[in-house]
Structure formats: C-alpha cells, structure tokens
Amino acid sequence: MRLFSLLASVLLPVLAHAEGFQGWYQNTVWLRLNEKWSVGNYVDLRVDDAVSDVHTWMVSPRVRYDLDKVWQLQLNTSFLEAYNADETSRPDWFRLEFEVNPTVPLNESFVFSMRNRFEWRWRDGDADQGFRIRIRPQLDWLLNKEGLFRGFYANNEAFYDFDADRFTENRLIPFGVILRPRQNVDLRLYYLWRHTLGRTEWRDYHGLGVIATVNF
Secondary structure (H helix, E strand, O other): HHHHHHHHHHHHHHOOOHHHEEEEEEEEEEEOOOOOOEEEEEEEEEEEOOOOOOEEEEEEEEEEEEEOOOOOEEEEEEEEEEEOOOOOOOOOEEEEEEEEEEEEEOOEEEEEEEEEEEEEEEEEEOOOOEEEEEEEEEEEEEEEOOOOOOEEOOOOOOOOOOOOOOEEEEEEEEEEEEEEEOOEEEEEEEEEEEHHHHHHHHOEEEEEEEEEEEEE
C-alpha cells in the first residue's frame, strides 16, 4: 500500500498538467529459426483517451541474432504514421534501426537489461535523413517462476537527436506488471509518462499500455 500511495502522490500532480492521455497497444511475435537466429514482427497502436482516435500506428519486421547468453543484435525496418509532439501534423516515417542489447541476471529475483538503438529516419516528402539514438535501461523484479503473475518492472528511455544536437524525448515507465498467461506468451501492463520536445516547449503525455510478446 505504501508503494501505491507514493506513486499516487508523485503521479497525480503530473497527470493534472498532461497534454493528453493515451492507450498504447503493442505486440511482438518471434519465430526462432535456430539457436542463434530469430525473425519477428512488431505492431504498435496508440489511441487518444485509450479508446478514441488513432494517434500513432507502426509495423516493424525484425531480425535478431543471439551472440551469447548476454548480448543480442537486432535489425528492424519500421513503417509508421505519427503525430508530432505539438500534434500539428501526422507524417509518414520510414526507419532503419540497429540494436545492441544486453540482458544480465543480477540474482534470482532481479534482471537488468538495456535496449540500445540507433535509428536512421526518413519522413515522407523530405529528402533529408535524420539520426538519433535511444537508450533504455530496464529492471525486472521477478517474484514467481510459475503461474500468471510473475513480478514487476520499470524502465526509462532517453532519445538523443544528432541533428538537433540535444535530447528530445524521455519515456518513463515507473511501474509495470509482468504476466505469463501461457509459457510462450509474455504480457506486460504499464503506466507511461512521455516527456517530449515540441517546436518551442516540452510537452507531457501519459498513458496506460499493454505489451504482448509471443515466442514460437
């Protein structure tokens, strides 16, 4: 109860000054080809007020290579349509993404991981390309090895835009729940605080989301 009271005291004032509230629905399906290689596809749908108008959609085929038990390499191609931070336009984007991601068990209960992604970005109608890096450390707190409820997690993702030469976005998940409805299905429910730079000022968006990962 103390944890929930602390979260409420911190998040309620922030929510009161939010630009908008969204629902994020994300799904990744992975097919393991052999001991090292996997192929997959990621789908992302973000809607205003959790059930209203579509804010962002994305489709992203992916290839993953497991170097060892700690390191993974990943290559993605992403096609998306998304509003800008000020919500004044909704262009189409194409991204080529390369990731170098470690996962390190700290003990029987805690697992530390990172998603380190470099993106090449092309906007529809623009000849120029853009570059940015995204760093997301994450900590999983695993309480159960069996059953539906497995534990909690938290992460924070920072975006650095090389063209703007500054950080342009931060996404914080201070609290998430890990579920395992089936042995090959990982389900994560979370609260998100998105702090993003518009044309002249920083803006805040908040949401509740679900990530479903299916492994074959």
